[in-house]
Amino acid sequence: MFEVKNCKNLKDIRKSIDVLDDKIVQLLAKRSLxxxxxxxxxxxxxxxxxxxxxxxxxESKNELAVKYGVAxxxxxxxxxxxxxxxxxxxxxxxxxxxxxxxxxKIAIIGDYNEKVTAHISIEQAxxxxxxKTQIDVDxxxxxxxxxxxxxxxxxxxxxxxxxxxxxxxQGVLNAINFARTNNVPFLGTCAGYQYTAIEFARNELDYENxxxxxxxxxxxxxxFTILPSITEEKEADVxxxxxxxxxxxxxxxxxxxxxxxxxxxxxxxAHIFNNSAMTLVxxxxxxxxxxxxxxxxxxxxxxxxQPERSALKDKSHCLIEHFISCxxxxxxxxxxx
Numbered sequence: 001m002f003e004v005k006n007c008k009n010l011k012d013i014r015k016s017i018d019v020l021d022d023k024i025v026q027l028l029a030k031r032s033l034x035x036x037x038x039x040x041x042x043x044x045x046x047x048x049x050x051x052x053x054x055x056x057x058x059e060s061k062n063e064l065a066v067k068y069g070v071a072x073x074x075x076x077x078x079x080x081x082x083x084x085x086x087x088x089x090x091x092x093x094x095x096x097x098x099x100x101x102x103x104x105k106i107a108i109i110g111d112y113n114e115k116v117t118a119h120i121s122i123e124q125a126x127x128x129x130x131x132k133t134q135i136d137v138d139x140x141x142x143x144x145x146x147x148x149x150x151x152x153x154x155x156x157x158x159x160x161x162x163x164x165x166x167x168x169x170q171g172v173l174n175a176i177n178f179a180r181t182n183n184v185p186f187l188g189t190c191a192g193y194q195y196t197a198i199e200f201a202r203n204e205l206d207y208e209n210x211x212x213x214x215x216x217x218x219x220x221x222x223x224f225t226i227l228p229s230i231t232e233e234k235e236a237d238v239x240x241x242x243x244x245x246x247x248x249x250x251x252x253x254x255x256x257x258x259x260x261x262x263x264x265x266x267x268x269x270a271h272i273f274n275n276s277a278m279t280l281v282x283x284x285x286x287x288x289x290x291x292x293x294x295x296x297x298x299x300x301x302x303x304x305x306q307p308e309r310s311a312l313k314d315k316s317h318c319l320i321e322h323f324i325s326c327x328x329x330x331x332x333x334x335x336x337x
Contacts, residue, residue, distance in 0.1 A: 002068075029333070032086070032089065033333075035089055035093070036332065039090045039094040039097055045094060048087060054087075057079065058079055061075050061076070104137055105139075105156050105157075105331075106137055106138070106155060106157045106158070107139075107158045107159070109147065109175045109192070110162070110166070111143055111167045121306070122159065122161060125311040125320050126320075128310075128311055128317075129316045129317070132316050133328075135325065144168040145167045145168040147171035149178050152179075156184075156185070157187070157299075157327035158186050159187045159323075160176060160192030160196065161189065161191075161192055162192060163191060164191035164212075172192075176195060176199040177199055177203055180297065185299040185300075185323060185330050187302070189305070190259075190260060194212060194263060197223060197273075197292060198224070200273075200278045207223075207269075210223045211223060212263070213225045214226070214263060223265065223266055223269055224264065226263055227262050227263070227264050234258070235256055235257065236258075236284055237255075238254075238282050238284055239254055240252075240253050240254075244281035244282075245295055246282060246301060249318055249322045250318060257290075257306070259305050265288065279294070281293050282303070289304070290305060291305075298326055299323060299326035301323075
């Protein structure tokens, strides 16, 4: 049923076992997150310790032991310990959720301006998301000239906001690089999307001259260029790639989103992302790139459109909800470590 890797010596065998043990621990950590989520659906502590459910789990795992040729006594004893631990953990989480509402800290990288619609919309979007996520967002605007990596480590997620040129392009790039290389949940919208691509091109793909035409009109490698034909604000059709994380979040391929601005990824350089960790995952009808993601990260998505504008219609947005939920998972994992 299972094939054992051809090992040449005891060292190879131990190395293979270590790999399996690592996967087991990862799966237990993931199980812990689901257990904590289950707590919010329970109405009482007694409901958590459901004797019938525990019996059902033990019986099903014994059946799996027989199926896979593992000693049933081992699986039975092991799962009794696992279930006892997770029942206690779920009860603690139940009490914790009752007494301590869920919160996350999110850093918004951008030069805040109350006259910028997107800036006001982000704050409203966080409030509207609560009805779906039951997570309070404690957000802080961080001036691009004051980006400090040590300070960013205190946050559960980072959002690179619209409205450029930024006061400090380097500050923005540093924040994006920190999120990307440390697997911190990250969302970039509009200008945030543009500078996310530039950061990756420079620091991961070694295109040091990758620039934004907005900042340098004579750039030797203008990764983003202006299209005068694009109107300042509009709603447009966007088509998501089949296997993208973005499509999984929306649960559909064709979406409509709102845009502001007229800079696009220069089609001349789109090929540099081929076979890289950063995937171009959304296009408009003109085949212009409208979103990118790094699937290897827990949440690293940047969009040319502005999902935060859904708040102007008093609607919560699925992408922002998912972003907040991932921030909370990241917070929990940090607590465990």
